[in-house]
Amino acid sequence: MPYLEITNVTKTYGPVTAVDHISFSVESGEMFTLLGPSGCGKSTTLRLIAGLEQPETGEISARDRVLASAEAKIFIPPEKRGMGMVFQSYAVWPHMTVFENVGYGLKLRGLSRAVIKEKVSHILDLVGLYRLEDRPGTLLSGGQQQRVALARALVFEPEILLLDEPLSNLDAKLREQMRIELKALQQRVGITTIYVTHDQAEAMVLSDRVAVMNGGRIEQLASPSQIYENPQTKFVVDFIGKVNHIPAKVLEIVSGQCVLTATDADQARIECQAVDDIRTGDSVIASIRPQDITIHQAASGTETNVWRCSVKTAAYYGDHMEYQLILGSQIIEAFSSPSVRAKPGEAAFVQLDANSIKLWKS
Amino acid sequence: MTYQFDWSVLWTGQSGEWLLQGILTTLGISTLAWLLAAALGTVSGALRTVPFAPLRALATCYVEFFRNVPLLVWMFFWYFAVPPLLPGPLQDWLFNHGAEFWAGMFALGVYHGARFSEMIRSGIQSIPKTQFEAALSTGLTTAQTYRFVIIPIALRLIIPPIANESLNLLKNSSVALTISVTELTFQTRQIETYTARAFEALTAGTVIYLALCLGIATLMTKIERRFALPGMIGRVASAEH
Structure with a gap:
């Protein structure tokens, strides 16, 4: 009661x-x-x-x-x-x-x-x-x-x-x-x-x-x-917490999976789970938290949701690193373990965790 | 300069007795008027901030009415204008029992009460609203909050301006000579008239007023130290430690 x-x-x-x-x-x-x-x-x-x-x-x-x-x-x-x-x-x-x-x-x-x-x-x-x-x-x-x-x-x-x-x-x-x-x-x-x-x-x-x-x-x-x-x-x-908002357009929806292209990020591809009210051709915002993005300094085997960006800023916090990366005009914030040490100006690969991406109609 | 000083006029004949009586009357009328002013000022100052419009309006009327008329006019008003309105026997009784003293005291008290009121209001309004709300949420009623939290804090905050105004009150008691209250100024004038020694008489008055005011100022400083709010009037508090 x-x-x-x-x-x-x-x-x-x-x-x-x-x-x-x-x-x-x-x-x-x-x-x-x-x-x-x-x-x-x-x-x-x-x-x-x-x-x-x-x-x-x-x-x-x-x-x-x-x-x-x-x-x-x-x-x-x-x-x-x-x-x-x-x-x-x-x-x-x-x-x-x-x-x-x-x-x-x-x-x-x-x-x-x-x-x-x-x-x-x-x-x-x-x-x-x-x-x-x-x-x-x-x-x-x-x-x-x-x-x-x-x-x-x-x-x-x-x-x-x-x-x-x-x-x-x-x-x-x-x-x-x-x-x-x-x-x-x-x-x-x-x-x-x-x-x-x-x-x-x-x-x-x-x-x-x-x-x-x-x-x-x-x-x-x-x-x-x-x-x-x-x-x-x-x-x-x-x-609640920090978040990246990535404007995108829906390319196709196949069996619960949604494929997007990030409009500000050189049309980079995003794959994530589809949401009920979003249709092919819609303009959407894909949000993802910085800790759900992993950074690699070299290309890995997987290709899904991996973008090649350049490092804009890198901040050392002792227990973790905070990066700002840029692709096209899209700025992406990402946190990583201190073992990743990319320097500003260098190239880095970011991987967006498909299950952590949320879609909103824009 | 050919003027021959003769200070003995201050203690020969009746002069000494007059001066002493003048000091006592000045202190008496000022003390009573101060008590009246403090009571009226505290109550009306607090009422000007309460969350109830009719009480606020009442207190505002009091303040504006009494502080915007010259003290001298109030003295004449209470002494010459009010007694005829009273029943005959009461009039006779009053004039046999120092009506001028009571009229003077009353005029002085209500006039300075209106001025005290504004200081108390500003003291209350300088207290953060959360002090008030904390009291209410602790279960104190509005009246208890004023009585035990707000007014005690406000009075401590406004001791310096109140000291200033108290000195004004004492000095303004000299206006009561106009309705023939035999206070200090009245008596110095009397000595002057009897001895034709204006310089000596008025010097005595000046020195006595100065001594009285310095005494009160010292007392108020002691009170200020004693009641300083720890952490709020920092300089005084830390000077003591």
Whole structure:
């Protein structure tokens, strides 16, 4: 049974439709991520769930309790929704110590001092803030402040945890560490979590399911592996990881196999699996990820999907190489193992993996 | 120059008593007016930012009404214009119990309250919106959020301009002499009249105002240090460490 249900929700700011009739549901205990570029409506969606914004159409309900309904004119204010929220900017209260930041909500709920102390100590241990209770909140490092914000959101045992780009202000190394910790914490506490991010790596690592958003709508909602391996729209392909788009024309379709000629790449041949709605003569885009292209410095025996290109740039990353190759006016990005060392200006052979090519009508 | 200084006029006769009484009255009227201004300013400054239009409008009316009329006019208004509107016995009672002091205090308080209000509003508006939202999502009501998070932060941020305005308030209390409040300026004028020693009398007044203001400025600096927000007013905080 879904825990949180969003049905046909819209929110506009003046002429801009931030969230456009979206619907989805979140299961109990799930880590659900809203992923997309800035301005795609992901944060607005989270704010609608938190009660910081009111929907103009549709309904939001949690476990059969209607939190907001434009049609029934119901709106439960944020402080009555029992949700914990963490912001990108931490929003640690500067006039309070770590202990006060975390315990203040409990104090105003009228809990006894002993109970507050116990709960706060427990949650500070859980987020890894030992012995920092008496420090002023804003004198901590970014990572520690984010832990304070997390502890403050978790201490009153909310039913849902809302995270708005919580790791985006941290440096790369800390971000990776916090990502792993956050995942472990979420699993330990078992709290239903909605996570907003523009960082696809974060979404991949953390989520049970990901909703990729664009222009206020959900482009695809699926598990991270499905999103990556089986993207349903061109936007999703573009947004998740790097991808090459190769304009082509369909030459023939024979028993499920499709033969294309790459229009910008000197009419080079591409063979791949056919797709239902593509016919002979159609103009298409063939997309393929850089890691699905192999590079050889000498011609190999096979001929299928092998193109002779010239190397434009070669970048050494230690654990892998990133190449830009050129054929005609088509630029192809490809990753390879560091053992392949082609230099700019040299010729190289690229092989496109037929099973990894996706076709879109252009 | 033939002028013969005679500083003894400041302590012979009744002068010393007058000066002392003037200082006490100035401090009394200023302290009460400051408390009134701080209360009115905090409440109306906060109301100007709340998500409820009628309350915002009310606070805006207060600010615009009181800060856009000269203080002197308010003094006359509260002293000469308002009492006749009151019932007779209350009028008599007021004039037997220092009506000019209360009218002066009231004028000073509401006038500076409107000015405090703008500072508090700017303090609140300088706080990131997420501080407010974090409080709401922690379960605090809007009123609790203002009372325990927003206003405490805003007041700490605006201590320097509030110190400045507090000095103005003390100095503006001298305007109350026009409705015959026997404050410091009134008393220096009285000494001058009785002794014909303008230079000595006004020098005494000047020095006393200067001392009072420096005292308040020092106090406010201490308060500023004491309540500095760690990590926000960095220079003061780090100077202490």
